[in-house]
Amino acid sequence: MSVIIFFIQQVILFTVPLIVAGIGGMFCERSGIINISIEGNMIVGAFCGCLFLHFAPESLHGQFAFFCAMAIAAMAGLVYASFHALASINLKANQVISGIALNIAAPALSIFLARLIIGKQQIGFTNSFRIEAVPILSKIPFLGDIFFRNVYISLYITIGIIIIGGFIVRKTRFGMRLRACGEYPQAADTVGINVYKIRWIGVLTCGFLAGLAGVMLVVSTATEFNAGVSGYGFLAVSVLILGQWNTRGIVLASIFFGVMKTLSAVYSALPILDTLSIDAFYYRMLPFVVTLVVLAVSSKHAFGPAAAGEPYDKGRR
Amino acid sequence: MDYAFEMLNITKRFPGIIANDNVTLQVKQGEIHAILGENGAGKSTLMCVLLGMYQPDEGKICIGGKEVKIGNPNDANKYRIGMVHQHFKLVHNFTALENIVLGVEPTKHGALNLEKARKKLEELIGRYGLKADLDTINSDMTVGMQQRVEILKMLYRDNDILIFDEPTAVLTPQEVSELMLIIRNLVKEGKSIVFISHKLGEIMEIADRCSVLWKGKCVGTTNIKDTTKEALSEMMVGRKVILIPEKAKQKLGDMILSVRSLCVKDGRRQHMAVNNASFSVCAGEIVCIAGIDGNGQTELAQALTGLMKCESGEIVFQGENWEGTSVRYRSVNGMAHIPEDRHKHGLVLDYSMEENLVLQTYFEPRFQKHGIIRRKAIKDYSNKLLKRFDIRSGQGITTITRSMSGGNQQKVIIAREIDRNPKLLIAVQPTRGLDVGAIEYIHNQLIEMRNQGHAILLISLEMEEIMNISDRILVMYNGEIVCNLDVDKTTVSEIGLYMAGLKRSVD
């Protein structure tokens, strides 16, 4: 039983950043901008957040420090995403190429600046943010063990993001306009909606959430940041597609990937799998292979926001 | 004299073109004012200026005698100006209700509150007789209902000045009458209407006054009572044009194409777009398929050329059953195709003219040897076609097609398809969006081909074109061929009845 609980806890650790990044991607692509630089955004966010933690004075209290780091990471991601927004929206650039450029620049900048500031490329920090047990709530059988033991506050923040994010897109005025911009921006423009502004908000939101996801990921799974998030950003894009661009789908797809990814990392701790002595790399391959298979099966009828990828040009009639 | 609005001396320039050149338009309170003009005359641009989507380079707009600045559609809305566009601005997966309130969504405590809008809309629907189902997704609606949704959009925003841009282009004659009634109702309630069209019949029927635009300039404004269709037509085209090409009676040759009980499914929606169609085309005749856009003509053309699969039925070409054959096979064996959408299907815009001229023939031995392109052969061929068809361009055959005008781009396609000497030429709306000179030229080419014994299947939406160059007319309605008429034994009104589904003659 404890093995299962342990497994679920690990899944949560991996899934939480994925959900946040996926929802960020949803805001961006729903507005009509393709964003494959979520990986780069996560790296930038993680870099800034971890740098902050590296230099944070001892006096800065545990969770509050983490909270500040998350805020800084999110802002950093937002700023980094503004390049993509500028290129895609105002300069009408090829969105895929812009995303690739930002993905290349992020780890390079991270290494470069880390070497400059602290002399080496790995940014270490003390990880004192794991909550052993939330008082009272952790006593609940089973659920208490999963949600209130050995967790980070990122879990609770993420639940909030899921609820708020879904609400915004489906039930608010902004959400409706966002979707209109992604499906048929000419219609939105005709009724006086500023398509550029809405898309900017979409992209910046994505940067904000991706940066947040970056620091969440690194803090909950390591004690140093080494200029990469091991392909998470690309997994987030697949989660977005698999989840059909809506909150519920993204959460489900993320859990699926979280389970797969966890298997690849902790299989040796699970007695059953250890005896099979499958090479570690098979487990690492598994999430990617499964993504491919699932996409192969489901992509035939998956269509995203109709106008995604097309720069909006007011001049065209 | 009370004007609803005035546009005075408006000039609007785009790179390489003056879309509106010192245009003055004054619309009276409570009148139906028509704007007449061909494609490219500047009608849509002028309205976009009025709506705040473009800013004029010169000139001003006055409402109630005072100059106003309309910087964006919200400003236009403030002045109660609204427009039903030619291509509806409706989000395909929103409901009617969502589409109507987009941009002015009612909210309650930060969340959408669409029910508030519903009440107002139901009242409007009742008052003006605009039948529309508020909860239907846009992509499931008929064109007529979509248009009513667009009208409701304006009424919901309390617009008083309503602009209709080519509103009848996609309606059945029945729906057109309904629209005319709706417009008259709107005027009774005090609205002022601007009615943009190139259809003289409708303008004569409904408008009070008419302004004519030609190549960016305003050529004149007249009372409908004081003018005639011919006078307006002449103002519209700017010169006397002989529209009816000379055509001798032709002896028919062999049957080239025979279509029997053809059924084709709609690409998207799983309903039968072509429903049991049967007809034939012989050498030496021009057969035209008439009908309102959306009755299956597109799917029929695509099925005949191999771009789309048939559900059932036969396509027999010169005695050979062509079921299952590829596009290439049909193209090589005597079928040529001038497609509906020249940018989408007919041309590769980033190619040069010569590369586009061999799009259907590049693999023939005269243009390649062992897989290597014969540049010189292609060059000579292209120059020959350029001369013969008088294709105008910036740099001759090496011009990038994207930079050519629409008419000349179409000439490239026509040159290519005609020069292949096909047994059957399928031409789908070959003169869409072209000016009168180009239209005349293309009609002459088609008649020339017919006189030389080729078979032509023309699919067209323009009544004048249909009447002028066809030998036989088939009308498509709801995917079915509902009649088969000789052109000199029928009239426009009779065809109109068939097009509206009000008449059938099965044969």
Place this chain on the structure above:
Amino acid sequence: MEGKNNKGHFEKFLISPITISLLATVISVLIGLVLGGIILAVCNMEQLIPGLGTIMTGGIRLTGGVKAMARFCYYAMPLIMCGLSLGFAFKTGTLNIGASGQYWVGAFAAIIVASAGYNTFGSFTWVIAVLAAAVAGAVWALIPGILNAYRNVNIIISGIMMNYIGTYMVSILIKNVKLVYEADQSRTLSIPEGTILPKLGLDKLLPSSGAGANAGILIAIALGCVMYFIVNKTILGYELKTCGFNREAARYAGISEKRSVVLSMVIAGALAGVGGALVYLSSTGNRLPITDTVSGIGFTGIAVALLGMMNPLGIILAGFFVSYLNVGGANLQMFGFSSEIVEVILAVIIFSCAFAPKIKDGYYTMINKLFQEKEVEHTQEQIKGVKK
């Protein structure tokens, strides 16, 4: 109207696509260098000039010229091959983001053949190895190609997936194929001396320690020329380009888009695979490591393809150029900068190239406006004449 078709030579030059592309590319490079310079300046103002200098002179001055040139031929090989791969894919309408994975499996295939085949093929082993790499890369690209053509799977995502799957799979294979496994170093063993690429006297011309100039660079250049020929002079190239520019028109012309996508990917994959072979057959010291990090060469190849304006001949030059920047950048440590700045510069160049097409359109429009205004005037003359 005859006069219109006889443009002056200067006007023709202004409009020619090559001029415009070249202009856009040069501007992108300048933007990249300027931005890189700014970052370097902010970090360490004093060392800015020497730092920028070494990047721009490719380190030739520092390392005594010839050695740097040898390195720069060597580094150019994978860049040119990946650039060709991506450039060809772009031109034919697909996006081969999976080039890194194809490169890696190609390298592995080459190493296996070299190690296992030396006894059989002797001094021709390297040829078989390169061919094996091409096949491996082609197969690796076939999968995303088929998935995209027949199952509508987004080709970018599947490319990224294949990168990771390829890297991991090679790691697994290295461990399990005893022939090539050097367990305590987690990498492949040296390939036999006789299987490395022939030097063809280039090592005398440009001596270096370790891997330097060899037949590989000549193969890369030759393949560039072959690709140029295929793209511009053959029907295969015409068909694939048609598909790339306008899929619908390709269907109308009877070209099978499915076949085209798959064929494009296969060729692109083969090119990337060969890139891997050329690098890992250059020296017995080149070992393929067991890793879970995807090689960045595929993405750098994008920079090369963009700089080369998607033209195979341009890509050859661009490959040399990027290699030049990298070699110069490697020396930056001497000035207290880390060499990653070159990657940043490249990223900025890619970024600038992203909106180059729009700049080009604007330029075209501007030029055409000059010519079209003449046409508008002419027509208005005609009208006035008729009205009278």
